[in-house]
Structure formats: structure tokens, C-alpha cells
Amino acid sequence: MTSTLSDYSKLCVHTFTTKPWNLKQCVEYYSRAGIQAITIWRNVLENIELKDAKAILDDYGMITVSIARGGFFPSTEEKLRLEAIDDNKLAIDQAAAVGAPSLVLVCGADGRQSLETSRDQIKEAIIKLLPHAKASGVKLAIEPLHPMYAGDRSAINTLAQANDMAEEINSDYVGIAVDVYHLWWDPNLEQEIKRCGRNGNLLAFHVCDWNVPTIDFLNDRGLMGDGCINIPRIRGWVEDAGFTGFNEVEVFSTKYWATDQKDYLELIKNAYLKYT
Amino acid sequence: MTSTLSDYSKLCVHTFTTKPWNLKQCVEYYSRAGIQAITIWRNVLENIELKDAKAILDDYGMITVSIARGGFFPSTEEKLRLEAIDDNKLAIDQAAAVGAPSLVLVCGADGRQSLETSRDQIKEAIIKLLPHAKASGVKLAIEPLHPMYAGDRSAINTLAQANDMAEEINSDYVGIAVDVYHLWWDPNLEQEIKRCGRNGNLLAFHVCDWNVPTIDFLNDRGLMGDGCINIPRIRGWVEDAGFTGFNEVEVFSTKYWATDQKDYLELIKNAYLKYT
Numbered sequence: 001m002t003s004t005l006s007d008y009s010k011l012c013v014h015t016f017t018t019k020p021w022n023l024k025q026c027v028e029y030y031s032r033a034g035i036q037a038i039t040i041w042r043n044v045l046e047n048i049e050l051k052d053a054k055a056i057l058d059d060y061g062m063i064t065v066s067i068a069r070g071g072f073f074p075s076t077e078e079k080l081r082l083e084a085i086d087d088n089k090l091a092i093d094q095a096a097a098v099g100a101p102s103l104v105l106v107c108g109a110d111g112r113q114s115l116e117t118s119r120d121q122i123k124e125a126i127i128k129l130l131p132h133a134k135a136s137g138v139k140l141a142i143e144p145l146h147p148m149y150a151g152d153r154s155a156i157n158t159l160a161q162a163n164d165m166a167e168e169i170n171s172d173y174v175g176i177a178v179d180v181y182h183l184w185w186d187p188n189l190e191q192e193i194k195r196c197g198r199n200g201n202l203l204a205f206h207v208c209d210w211n212v213p214t215i216d217f218l219n220d221r222g223l224m225g226d227g228c229i230n231i232p233r234i235r236g237w238v239e240d241a242g243f244t245g246f247n248e249v250e251v252f253s254t255k256y257w258a259t260d261q262k263d264y265l266e267l268i269k270n271a272y273l274k275y276t
Numbered sequence: 277m278t279s280t281l282s283d284y285s286k287l288c289v290h291t292f293t294t295k296p297w298n299l300k301q302c303v304e305y306y307s308r309a310g311i312q313a314i315t316i317w318r319n320v321l322e323n324i325e326l327k328d329a330k331a332i333l334d335d336y337g338m339i340t341v342s343i344a345r346g347g348f349f350p351s352t353e354e355k356l357r358l359e360a361i362d363d364n365k366l367a368i369d370q371a372a373a374v375g376a377p378s379l380v381l382v383c384g385a386d387g388r389q390s391l392e393t394s395r396d397q398i399k400e401a402i403i404k405l406l407p408h409a410k411a412s413g414v415k416l417a418i419e420p421l422h423p424m425y426a427g428d429r430s431a432i433n434t435l436a437q438a439n440d441m442a443e444e445i446n447s448d449y450v451g452i453a454v455d456v457y458h459l460w461w462d463p464n465l466e467q468e469i470k471r472c473g474r475n476g477n478l479l480a481f482h483v484c485d486w487n488v489p490t491i492d493f494l495n496d497r498g499l500m501g502d503g504c505i506n507i508p509r510i511r512g513w514v515e516d517a518g519f520t521g522f523n524e525v526e527v528f529s530t531k532y533w534a535t536d537q538k539d540y541l542e543l544i545k546n547a548y549l550k551y552t
Contacts, residue, residue, distance in 0.1 A: 111486075111503065111504030112504070114506060115463075146423065147422065147424070147461040148424040150460075150461035151486050151487075151488040151489070151490065151503065151504045152488050152489055157463075158463070161463060184426075185391065185423040185426035185433055186423075187391075187433075187434070187436075187437060210387075210426075211427075212387040212427040214424070217489070217493070227387065228387030228388070230390065
């Protein structure tokens with residue numbers, strides 16, 4: 001059964017949701033708006049020292065839920081696969097430095113090879129990263145992506161596949177990020193969320209909405225309530241599966257980015273209580 | 277095992293693939309190019325009498341594989357659902373009039389209601405159409421569409437769902453159209469194609485390719501070989517499942533529509549032998 005969201009204590013916003021803002025602006029304005037949790041995209045860490053980023057987060061008592069994003073492991077070229085491992089080690093270091101307990105993985109795909117080969121390479125890469133993740137205290141969250149990204153962004157396109165992989169790897173440092181945008185259409189979603197929770201792999205829950213029609217593959221996500229996803233129902237399944245973490249608002253939207261971001265934050269808060 | 281395609285005897289082209297052409301142009305130019313089979317989209321039947329369409333097809337000895345498309349059954353509004361039934365009866369009549377043995381169904385979805393409700397309405401509508409389909413000698417081919425269309429174009433997004441529905445309806449006049457564009461990413465595709473064939477439901481096979489990146493939800497399909505789908509592998513599964521029908525080339529492409537369609541037909545023929 002779906003609980004009622006009556007306050008913002010479980011609301012987390014992704015910095016990419018308010019893409020025009022830098023990290024300091026995100027932290028300051030989220031905090032002023034009564035939002036206490038953040039997921040940090042790596043682009044906002046590019047022009048700031050990690051210790052300064054940590055200081056800003058601490059100044060505002062902001063809870064860092066996750067770093068987004070690592071991954072992009074598969075390639076037909078070994079050199080690129082090795083570079084991806086190094087980049088993910090760096091992402092783990094960034095997560096540890098700002099106190100984020102987990103790193104979201106957009107696992108990647110390479111259209112020049114089969115999805116099976118890409119998945120094998122993903123699994124191999126995650127296993128290689130495990131010692132570093134463990135030593136850093138950072139969990140890796142596999143995020144299954146919508147099948148429309150199977151050509152380039154992720155060879156893991158259903159929660160069943162993510163569950164399979166997490167269970168095969170079987171580590172306390174590997175779990176799954178469930179995102180309604182990627183998974184809402186899946187007829188097996190309820191049972192796979194149950195399975196994910198039962199096996200202790202449910203690390204994160206991301207929300208936004210699917211616009212009808214959607215006009216852009218990447219940056220036409222809707223705010224909760226804009227589209228056709230029954231988000232409360234899916235949140236109910238996630239909570240029934242034992243999840244007690246944050247509801248992370250992750251909206252890529254050219255439309256909303258063009259608006260005043262402080263006003264937008266109020267829309268997000270409203271949509272969070274009404275449609276999440 | 278995948279057979280080799282060494283001639284055009286199993287090649288069928290959809291009229292929408294060469295969208296700039298009217299029916300007469302399609303039939304004439306396909307025939308001149310050595311292509312003997314056609315799937316007719318209803319838009320090219322709008323400005324021609326059905327008996328004249330039939331005469332053109334007969335003049336060139338063209339085999340009509342299917343009519344595309346019926347469907348779009350679900351709606352929150354009963355009036356629209358009833359109109360859809362009438363429109364599908366008309367589509368069945370059109371199929372019968374031009375000698376097409378089947379009608380492809382893009383089943384539809386309504387984002388204002390759940391996918392389950394849309395699927396119930398689809399099933400109900402197909403059952404209502406069955407007497408008319410049977411009396412007309414026209415089979416209905418459910419086409420599962422890519423999950424990116426779950427918000428508006430189809431609540432049936434995997435071959436497993438289409439198999440479920442066809443088996444539940446259990447009629448000689450209901451089967452399935454397998455399209456690589458919609459289904460290539462599915463980890464259960466091979467087993468579901470086997471199941472589809474085993475149960476006598478494999479009515480049609482559509483090919484094109486998934487461009488990497490894809491830039492438009494509708495009209496950026498690739499010609500076979502342009503993208504990342506292993507089409508011969510899927511065709512092998514389809515043939516192993518007992519399918520002996522046509523390989524239907526269905527490409528929606530703003531890019532190719534802007535080119536000389538006779539040159540494009542030669543590209544299609546080349547891509548058919550090399551990459552299908």
C-alpha cells in the first residue's frame with residue numbers, strides 16, 4: 001500500500017534536475033526550500049575542489065544520497081574498457097570524498113557488439129571495481145535503463161536483468177536503482193521490485209514522469225503528474241519491498257531548465273506531495 | 277540457423293517505406309525492381325477506389341501480404357472505442373477487397389488509464405472483430421510495439437504480452453506480427469519467437485534497423501545494416517519457429533524519404549541481401 005507523502009523529509013533532488021545551477025546554488029536553494037537531500041551529478045564537481053564541495057554540503061547539513069553517474073563499461077575496444085574502469089574508480093573516490101554512500105551506474109552499451117557481450121563486459125567491470133568500492137565504503141547501484149537506450153546507453157533494460165546481475169555478483173556493495181521513467185511500462189515490474197527488495201538489492205528510487213507524447217529521447221522528461229506514469233503505485237511497491245530511502249527527483253527537461261529554477265523548485269515540491 | 281537470402285522472392289516492401297509514392301507508383305516501381313510483394317498502408321487507399329487498387333495489383337501480379345494498419349482500440353471514452361471498432365471493420369473490408377490475407381494491428385494505448393485497462397480494452401475489441409474478420413477471410417496480426425510507445429501507441433510492448441493475448445483469444449484469425457525494431461532489445465525474444473511459432477501465431481516478420489543514436493521517436497528508423505540490430509539472427513529464430521512468409525521491409529525515415537525513391541529501392545534491395 002502506498003503511504004502518503006505529507007512532508008519533504010524523504011525528498012531528494014538531483015543536481016541535473018536544476019541543471020542551470022552549480023553545486024553551491026543547488027545546495028543553498030534546495031536547503032532554503034526545505035529540501036534536505038541531494039544527489040550530485042559529476043558535472044557540478046568539475047569546477048570545484050572536492051573538499052570545498054564537502055564543506056558546502058556540511059554547512060547546509062545536506063544529506064548526499066548518491067553520486068550520478070558511473071558506468072559506460074562496454075566497448076569493442078579494450079582501451080576504452082580500461083579507461084572506463086579508471087573513470088569509475090575516480091567516481092567512487094568522488095563519492096567517498098563528499099560522503100555519498102552510493103554511485104549510480106548507467107552501465108552502457110556498444111551497438112557494434114551484441115547486448116549479451118555488452119552485459120558480460122558490464123559484469124566483469126563491476127566485479128573489477130568491487131574491491132575499490134568496498135575499501136571506499138561506496139555501493140554501486142546498477143540502474144536498468146529504458147529499452148530505447150539499448151543501442152548506446154545501457155544493455156541492462158529491465159529490472160529482471162538488473163536483478164539477475166546483482167544476484168550473480170552477490171555483494172553487499174552492489175545493488176540497484178529503480179527509476180520509474182525506465183521501468184514503468186514493464187508488466188513484470190511489481191514482482192521484480194519484490195524480488196529486488198527481498199534480496200537486499202533495492203538501493204535507490206528515482207521519480208519523474210513520461211510525457212505523452214515524448215518528443216526527445218533524453219531531455220523531455222516530465223515532472224511528476226505531467227505524464228502517464230502511476231508513480232504512487234510504483235512507490236507503494238517499492239516501499240512494500242522494504243525500501244525506506246529517499247524519493248529522488250531526476251528530471252531532464254529542456255522545457256523546465258528554461259524557466260526560473262527557484263519557481264521550478266516550488267513546482268517540484270508541489271508535484272512531490274501531489275503526484276509522487 | 278539463418279538461411280542465406282540470395283534472391284528477392286521473399287522480399288516485401290511496405291508502401292510507407294516509400295512514402296512519397298502513391299499506390300500505383302509503389303506497385304509499378306517495386307515490380308520493375310523485381311519485388312513481387314507489398315504491404316499496403318491505408319493512406320494510399322484513400323484516393324483510389326478499392327476495385328481500381330485491386331486491378332493495379334493484379335495487373336502487375338503483385339502479392340499483397342498485409343494491410344497496415346488497424347488497431348488503436350483503447351480509450352477512456354466509450355464513443356472513441358466504438359469508433360475504433362467501426363474503423364477496424366472498414367480496414368478488414370479494405371483488406372478483403374484488395375486480397376490481403378491479414379491486417380496488422382497497432383493496438384493503441386491511452387495514457388489517461390492504466391496499461392492493464394488498455395490491454396483489457398484491446399482484447400475485448402479484437403474479440404468483437406473476430407466474426408467480421410472470419411467472414412472476410414482476413415487474419416488480425418497483433419504487433420507488439422517498443423516500450424517507448426507504451427504511453428500512446430501500444431499497451432502491448434513485448435512478444436510475451438502478444439503471445440499471452442493471442443493464446444487467450446485462441447482463434448485461427450488472430451496472430452502476431454514480429455518486428456525487429458520493436459523487439460530486438462528483449463532478452464526473452466528467442467524463446468518467445470519459438471513459443472509464437474509453436475502455437476501457430478507467427479503471421480508476419482518486419483525488418484528495419486535501430487540507428488545509433490536514434491534522433492526521432494517515429495521517423496528515424498534505419499535501413500537494414502544502418503544500425504545495431506542483428507537481423508539475420510532474429511530472422512533465423514523466426515524461420516526456426518516455422519515461419520515461411522515474407523520479410524517485410526518497413527522503414528519510416530525522414531532521411532530516406534527525402535532521397536530519390538527509385539535509388540532508395542536499390543539500396544533496400546542491397547540491404548536486403550546483405551544485412552537481412
